[in-house]
Amino acid sequence: RGDVRSNATSLASRMEAAELEIRRLRGKNEEYAFQLERIRKQLQQLSELLDERFGISTAPLPDDLPTDPKGMMAAADERFERGLYRAARSIYRTLVRRHPKDKLAPRAWLRIGESYARENNFESTLRELTGMERNYGKTPEMAEAYLLVGAILEKQGQCRKALAVYEAFLDRSKKHARAGAIKARIARLKKDPACAKGRR
Secondary structure, X not given: OHHHHHHHHHHHHHHHHHHHHHHHHHHHHHHHHHHHHHHHHHHHHHHHXXXXXXXXXXXXXXXXXXOOHHHHHHHHHHHXXXXXXXXXXXXXXXXXXXXOOOOOHHHHHHHHHHHHHHOOOHXXXXXXXXXXXXXXXXXOHHHHHHHHHHHHHHHOOOHHHHHHHHHHHHXXXXXXXOHHHHHHHHHHHHHXXXXXXXXX
């Protein structure tokens, strides 16, 4: 009977010790989970900073991403239309890097600029379109880039600069489908007294 009582006491002690260990491990797990979440948020912020300020995409590429430019463009456009702009930019940039001479490369770079514009991040839009002009300034897609830059400058109240961009667009794209509309836009801006006097 004494042995039974002694064994029961020993078992109870071991169970109590096990429960204490489980509680300690749970506490550790919660602490690790908290630290991991904090690290995840910091990495997310760093990823956003690299993307927005420096044009560096760190968003992971999908495992099933096609390797041909057409397939890559379709995958990026699909994310673009769903508003997944950082994911789309990562694919567009990969397309430009892997296939810089492909006819879709300038379109991909333009879409990067457009994606920033949709986020109202005009500084990054202008940075990207400036880069696009350096690399693909003679492509037909550059006309769309000029129109986007002109619209941003207008939105920012920089009328004179917008006029200059629209006029550069017309110089290079006289047969563009929107040439007539842009001529009319230029005429309206020139009639704006504030714009004419160079105040905005």
